[in-house]
Amino acid sequence: MIFCALDDDARERDPERALRHYVTRKEFMIWIAAGFVALLAAYFIFYRPWKGNRDFVVSQTNLQAIGKAVGLYISANNEGLPAVVLPGARDAQGLPITWANQLFDYAQRTAIFSNSANPSDGDTWLSKTSMGGGREAIVLSYGMLCAASAARRYEVEDPTILLAETVGGGAMNSYDPIPLGRRDGYMIGYDNSNVEADRTTRYVTRVAFVSDSETDISRLEPLHGAHGTIGLRADGSIAIFKSAIPALKVEKRGNVPTGQWVPF
DSSP, rough: OOOHHHHHHHHHHHHHHOOSSOOHHHHHHHHHHHHHHHHHHIIIIIIIIHHHHHHHOOOHHHHHHHHHHHHHHHHHHHOOOOEEEEEEEETTSOEEEEEEEEEEEEEOOOOGGGOOOOOGGGEEEEEOOOOSEEEEEEOEEEEEEEGGTBBBBSSSSTTTTTEEHHHHEGGGGGOOSOEEESSSSTEBBBTTTTSOOOOOOOOOOSSSOOOSSSSOOOOEEEEEEGOOEEETTTOOOOEEEEHHHHHHHHHEEETEEEEETOOO
């Protein structure tokens, strides 16, 4: 009875409180705003760094798995590397036949060809037809060095960057001065040729250095930010590129191209 009396007294002193048993629109909007701010903070503080680290590790794993598929292909094809692209050839979907298509049967799973850190506009779309006639859409986020196309493995120097993360079609201001079409990230080319380097070659193209606003090659950033951009050498080891100019530059010995982007 005492508790009831106290409750009645409180209601008499605060009639507005006694009558209001609902949330006002203002309170609701404050709660929504607070929740949104909390989610935004969690995204930038926790999710983005976690995803960035995950993408960097997964992409290295993908390239190593692709390297193993390349090794199996080489063993089955008289030490020959796959052609970067079959000129003029198209599959049933009208998509190009690239080096990756030639590795499908040697790869444990097709997911290794896709890199979730890549801008979608910079990926190359491929398709795979199964024995039963079904078709699988495959997203390719890596490119092969044009000069190593269909070469014999024993001809290619071990330090050569054979494969790397690529962004095609100039997406996000990636460096692509001689495009092969909108979806051309399957090939790492040169700034003056999509075949081989010569005395006038300066840089390789389409390797995954990007920017939201800058078009100057020196200001492009690695795909994984501070982690870098990832490549795979012919000997199967991983290469990490931290900045665009030293990474993309084709070295010269006199007028002769040499270094990591020249296979022979």
